[in-house]
Amino acid sequence: MAEEMMNNKQIILKHYVEGYPKESDMEFKNNNIKLNVPEGSNVVVLMNLYLSCDPYMRNRMKNLEDSYVESFTPGYPITGCGVAKVLKSGDSNFQEGDLVWGMIGWEEYSIVTPTQSFLFKIDHDKNVPLSYYTGILGMPGITAYVGFYEVCSPKKGETVFVSAASGAVGQLVGQFAKMLGCYVVGSAGTKQKVDMLKSKFGFDEAFNYKEEQDLDAALKRYFSDGIDIYFDNVGGKMFDAVLLNMKLHGRIAMCGMISQYNLKKTEGVHNLLCLIAKRICMKGFIVSDHFHLYPKYLEMIIPQIKGGNIVYVEDIVEGLKNAPKALVGLFYGLNVGKQVVLVSRE
Amino acid sequence: MAEEMMNNKQIILKHYVEGYPKESDMEFKNNNIKLNVPEGSNVVVLMNLYLSCDPYMRNRMKNLEDSYVESFTPGYPITGCGVAKVLKSGDSNFQEGDLVWGMIGWEEYSIVTPTQSFLFKIDHDKNVPLSYYTGILGMPGITAYVGFYEVCSPKKGETVFVSAASGAVGQLVGQFAKMLGCYVVGSAGTKQKVDMLKSKFGFDEAFNYKEEQDLDAALKRYFSDGIDIYFDNVGGKMFDAVLLNMKLHGRIAMCGMISQYNLKKTEGVHNLLCLIAKRICMKGFIVSDHFHLYPKYLEMIIPQIKGGNIVYVEDIVEGLKNAPKALVGLFYGLNVGKQVVLVSRE
Numbered sequence: 171m172a173e174e175m176m177n178n179k180q181i182i183l184k185h186y187v188e189g190y191p192k193e194s195d196m197e198f199k200n201n202n203i204k205l206n207v208p209e210g211s212n213v214v215v216l217m218n219l220y221l222s223c224d225p226y227m228r229n230r231m232k233n234l235e236d237s238y239v240e241s242f243t244p245g246y247p248i249t250g251c252g253v254a255k256v257l258k259s260g261d262s263n264f265q266e267g268d269l270v271w272g273m274i275g276w277e278e279y280s281i282v283t284p285t286q287s288f289l290f291k292i293d294h295d296k297n298v299p300l301s302y303y304t305g306i307l308g309m310p311g312i313t314a315y316v317g318f319y320e321v322c323s324p325k326k327g328e329t330v331f332v333s334a335a336s337g338a339v340g341q342l343v344g345q346f347a348k349m350l351g352c353y354v355v356g357s358a359g360t361k362q363k364v365d366m367l368k369s370k371f372g373f374d375e376a377f378n379y380k381e382e383q384d385l386d387a388a389l390k391r392y393f394s395d396g397i398d399i400y401f402d403n404v405g406g407k408m409f410d411a412v413l414l415n416m417k418l419h420g421r422i423a424m425c426g427m428i429s430q431y432n433l434k435k436t437e438g439v440h441n442l443l444c445l446i447a448k449r450i451c452m453k454g455f456i457v458s459d460h461f462h463l464y465p466k467y468l469e470m471i472i473p474q475i476k477g478g479n480i481v482y483v484e485d486i487v488e489g490l491k492n493a494p495k496a497l498v499g500l501f502y503g504l505n506v507g508k509q510v511v512l513v514s515r516e
Numbered sequence: 517m518a519e520e521m522m523n524n525k526q527i528i529l530k531h532y533v534e535g536y537p538k539e540s541d542m543e544f545k546n547n548n549i550k551l552n553v554p555e556g557s558n559v560v561v562l563m564n565l566y567l568s569c570d571p572y573m574r575n576r577m578k579n580l581e582d583s584y585v586e587s588f589t590p591g592y593p594i595t596g597c598g599v600a601k602v603l604k605s606g607d608s609n610f611q612e613g614d615l616v617w618g619m620i621g622w623e624e625y626s627i628v629t630p631t632q633s634f635l636f637k638i639d640h641d642k643n644v645p646l647s648y649y650t651g652i653l654g655m656p657g658i659t660a661y662v663g664f665y666e667v668c669s670p671k672k673g674e675t676v677f678v679s680a681a682s683g684a685v686g687q688l689v690g691q692f693a694k695m696l697g698c699y700v701v702g703s704a705g706t707k708q709k710v711d712m713l714k715s716k717f718g719f720d721e722a723f724n725y726k727e728e729q730d731l732d733a734a735l736k737r738y739f740s741d742g743i744d745i746y747f748d749n750v751g752g753k754m755f756d757a758v759l760l761n762m763k764l765h766g767r768i769a770m771c772g773m774i775s776q777y778n779l780k781k782t783e784g785v786h787n788l789l790c791l792i793a794k795r796i797c798m799k800g801f802i803v804s805d806h807f808h809l810y811p812k813y814l815e816m817i818i819p820q821i822k823g824g825n826i827v828y829v830e831d832i833v834e835g836l837k838n839a840p841k842a843l844v845g846l847f848y849g850l851n852v853g854k855q856v857v858l859v860s861r862e
Contacts, residue, residue, distance in 0.1 A: 238793035405788065424792045438784010442751065445800035446770045447584035452799070454792035 178203035180247040181276035181493050187231040190432045190501055195231070196248065196494040203279050207260040214264050214289065216254035216280045219516055221490075222304035223497045223509035224250065224338065225403075228431040238456055248276040248497075253292070253303045255516060261285075269294050269516075271303040276493055278513060288461065298475055299484075300516060305338050305508035306471065306482040309457055313425060314342035315467045316460040321423040321453050322399045326351040329393055331412060333379075334403035334428060336363040336483070338508035341371050343401045345480050348372045352399075355392045357408065359503040366506070370481060385411035396420070404429040406437040413441035413450075422452040432501055483507030524549035526593040527622035527839050533577040536778045536847055541577070542594065542840040549625050553606040560610050560635065562600035562626045565862055567836075568650035569843045569855035570596060570684065571749075574777040584802055594622040594843075599638070599649045601862060607631070615640050615862075617649040622839055624859060634807065644821055645830075646862060651684050651854035652817065652828040655803055659771060660688035661813045662806040667769040667799045668745045672697040675739055677758060679725075680749035680774060682709040682829070684854035687717050689747045691826050694718045698745070701738045703754065705849040712852070716827060731757035742766070750775040752783040759787035759796075768798040778847055829853030 182197045205215050227250055230242045242248055256268040261284050264270065272289035274280045282289060292303055305311060317339070318324060330347040334340045335356025344367065347354040355375040356367045367376035375392045382388040385408055389397070396417035402409055405427025416422070430436045445452060474480040485505040487496040493511040500509055528543045551561050573596055576588045588594055602614040607630050610616065618635035620626045628635060638649055651657060663685070664670060676693040678686045681702025690713065693700040701721040702713045713722035721738045728734040731754055735743070742763035748755055751773025762768070776782045791798060820826040831851040833842040839857040846855055 409788070424788070426792065427789055430789065436786045436789065438786055439788055440782045440784055442755070442770070442785055443773055443776065443782065445798065446772065446802065448800065449802055449805060450800050451797070452791065453797045454790075454795050456792065456795055459795060 174204050174206045176203050176205055176279060177201075178277050178279045179490055180278075181490065182246065183231060183242045183244050183248050185244045186233045186241070187228075188434065191228065191231055191498050193494045193498055196497075198491045198494070201277075203281070205257055205279060207258050210260075212260045212285065213281050213283050214256055214261055214270075215258040216270070216274060216282060217257050218252055218254045218274055218278060218280055218513045220253040220301045220304050221274075221276055221493055221511040221513055222251040222308065222310075222338075223493070223500050223505070223511065224309070225426050225428040225431065225500060227497065228428075228501065249273055250276065251304055251309045252513075253300055253308075254280065264289070264291065268292075269300065269303075271308050276490070278490065288458070290464065295472065295476075298472065301484055301486060301510050301512070302475075302482060304510050305484060306342060306475065306480070307468065310338035310508060311342060311471060312460060312464055312467050313457040314339045314346060315471070316457060316463060317401060317423040317425050317455060318343050318346045320460065320463075321455050322401065322421045324350055324352060324399055328352050328398035329396065329417070330354045330399045330401065331389070331393065331397045332356045332373075332401045332403070333408050334358065334426075335367050335373065335376065336371070336507060337403060337505075339425060340401070340403055341367075341483060341507065342480070344371050344373050347399075348374075349474075349479065360506075363503075363506060366483065370483065379408060386414050389415040399423075401425060402427070406430050406439075410437075410439045410441050413439075413444040416444060416448050416450055418448050420448060420450050422450060424452060424454040428501070484510050486510045486512055488512045520550050520552045522549050522551055522625060523547075524623050524625050525836055526624075527836065528592065529577060529588045529590050529594050531590045532579045532587070533574075534780065537574065537577055537844050539840045539844055542843075544837045544840070547623075549627070551603055551625060553604050556606075558606045558631060559627050559629050560602055560607055560616075561604040562616070562620060562628060563603050564598055564600045564620055564624060564626055564859045566599040566647045566650050567620075567622055567839055567857040567859055568597040568654065568656075568684075569839070569846050569851070569857065570655070571772050571774040571777065571846060573843065574774075574847065595619055596622065597650055597655045598859075599646055599654075600626065610635070610637065614638075615646065615649075617654050622836070624836065634804070636810065641818065641822075644818065647830055647832060647856050647858070648821075648828060650856050651830060652688060652821065652826070653814065656684035656854060657688060657817060658806060658810055658813050659803040660685045660692060661817070662803060662809060663747060663769040663771050663801060664689050664692045666806065666809075667801050668747065668767045670696055670698060670745055674698050674744035675742065675763070676700045676745045676747065677735070677739065677743045678702045678719075678747045678749070679754050680704065680772075681713050681719065681722065682717070682853060683749060683851075685771060686747070686749055687713075687829060687853065688826070690717050690719050693745075694720075695820075695825065706852075709849075709852060712829065716829065725754060732760050735761040745769075747771060748773070752776050752785075756783075756785045756787050759785075759790040762790060762794050762796055764794050766794060766796050768796060770798060770800040774847070830856050832856045832858055834858045
């Protein structure tokens with residue numbers, strides 16, 4: 171059926187990556203795809219609309235065995251979270267025309283098996299941008315929700331520190347903490363982001379970690395009585411400095427370690443004795459373990475978005491061919507807010 | 517009242533200590549003491565019987581501010597857990613002749629204020645050695661109990677690793693884990709201790725960490741499917757290697773870091789990303805937060821001791837003047853089992 175054979179532009183990972191990823195580690199390539207569902211198959215054929223650039227993807231560019239994420243396969247398209255439209259479906263849970271988000275390819279069209287990965291149907295409210303399903307209404311949103319409310323057991327009046335605070339997850343954690351009546355401080359890597367934390371997201375204080383000689387001193391400036399909750403997106407030196415500033419019975423949610431992903435050998439952390447001395451509870455978590463909370467999260471968050479109580483900043487790049495640059499930029503902090511790639515308008 | 521003035525031999529800390537402690541950091545000294553309770557005072561006058569040598573005491577030899585333990589005061593006697601007999605009491609909870617354990621001085625006689633520190637009355641069962649109140653029936657016992665049952669949430673059939681496994685706390689954690697039906701492996705620093713772990717305490721396996729070139733490989737040898745629970749008494753390199761071998765949703769109780777206490781700069785820990793990848797929950801704890809569980813613990817443990825289901829190995833040194841040597845030896849692993857100093861027989 172010749173009419174079903176289509177051009178499908180793709181972003182291919184050329185090889186496993188060491189150090190900082192470069193655009194040249196990826197290739198923008200034309201391929202062909204048959205947009206049909208084979209007889210008896212439960213695949214879903216998707217037209218991709220938005221792609222999400224997320225820090226954890228860096229780890230998938232490594233040749234990892236036995237990891238929490240599956241390595242990408244060199245020679246094949248990168249995969250990641252994204253928003254798409256169903257063109258054809260062999261799965262009775264999805265119909266032609268449905269909007270969905272889930273694990274898709276970095277390409278114009280993807281054929282996915284919902285039972286092998288994850289694909290959520292979007293009940294799209296036109297008052298909310300569809301791209302939000304890569305961010306506040308998608309994986310980073312549930313991450314912030316689970317990481318803050320479930321992992322950190324926050325209480326009104328507690329002091330909260332968020333690193334990478336203007337990113338896809340951090341900006342939400344800060345706003346959730348403010349909604350609860352916490353004192354919230356964020357760190358980010360540019361003046362623009364620091365300003366945004368205070369003016370846009372309502373953080374009580376914010377600082378540019380790149381301008382601090384001494385992270386311990388910076389934290390002491392904002393937390394004279396210590397930190398109850400640390401939402402860690404960066405790991406490394408910042409984590410080590412935070413340990414010195416935790417309060418008794420503090421909690422640490424370990425969400426990500428973007429500062430470490432490009433290093434051959436991660437930085438050593440030296441202050442772990444503080445975890446004993448201060449009776450800290452520290453938990454690593456992976457959002458996919460908590461997807462069952464997604465409906466509950468949507469119920470909470472959508473009215474907050476529509477009511478203007480929660481805002482979300484996206485950094486949208488147009489065109490699949492610009493996706494590698496956008497992904498690479500994430501590791502230099504070039505994005506301002508959630509990094510999204512627009513592949514195709516609905 | 518001249519009859520009350522007594523000689524009181526003491527172990528004085530001469531100065532704050534850097535690096536490994538030496539006997540010469542302490543001084544065995546004669547002093548005088550008035551064994552009376554001033555009018556209106558609630559102090560208790562004690563004749564000290566047994567002193568406990570515990571790794572955390574190393575941190576008290578440093579000049580620490582804002583720590584979980586109070587620094588010793590140079591020029592004054594060391595303090596620590598011990599067993600004593602009440603000679604006189606201004607506190608209605610204690611009577612002359614009572615046996616007690618709690619925070620006492622490294623000296624023949626101590627005058628303590630129970631409300632400022634802690635002092636538990638011993639309901640002494642003659643079938644159980646009194647010295648056990650420095651160990652299995654005292655602080656290390658509750659530490660093992662709380663750390664294993666409360667912090668680690670263990671389940672039958674899980675795999676458990678204990679470091680410093682023949683020590684005051686480790687030997688109990690291993691036995692608790694076996695009682696629950698776990699697979700238990702311990703590490704220690706001599707062949708004698710390793711043998712004891714298996715023959716005396718019933719560990720399934722044990723190894724001498726000093727003979728392992730590669731701790732990661734050693735752990736993989738005993739835990740081909742990974743570790744559910746790590747009870748950490750040592751920190752440092754062992755902790756780092758354990759991180760690589762934890763199972764999904766594993767738990768780590770951070771009890772102590774004896775390998776780090778004598779270092780000027782602690783070793784860097786590099787594998788913290790495993791905490792995220794494996795959704796690990798790691799908790800530091802301090803036993804004194806959990807003293808309310810002591811009666812419940814005694815109710816559980818005393819029948820186990822008397823029934824021969826739980827054994828306890830002590831390393832008892834005789835004479836207060838040998839206490840500095842015993843304490844120093846702890847950091848070279850010279851003790852076999854719980855290090856106790858006998859000051860005076862009841």
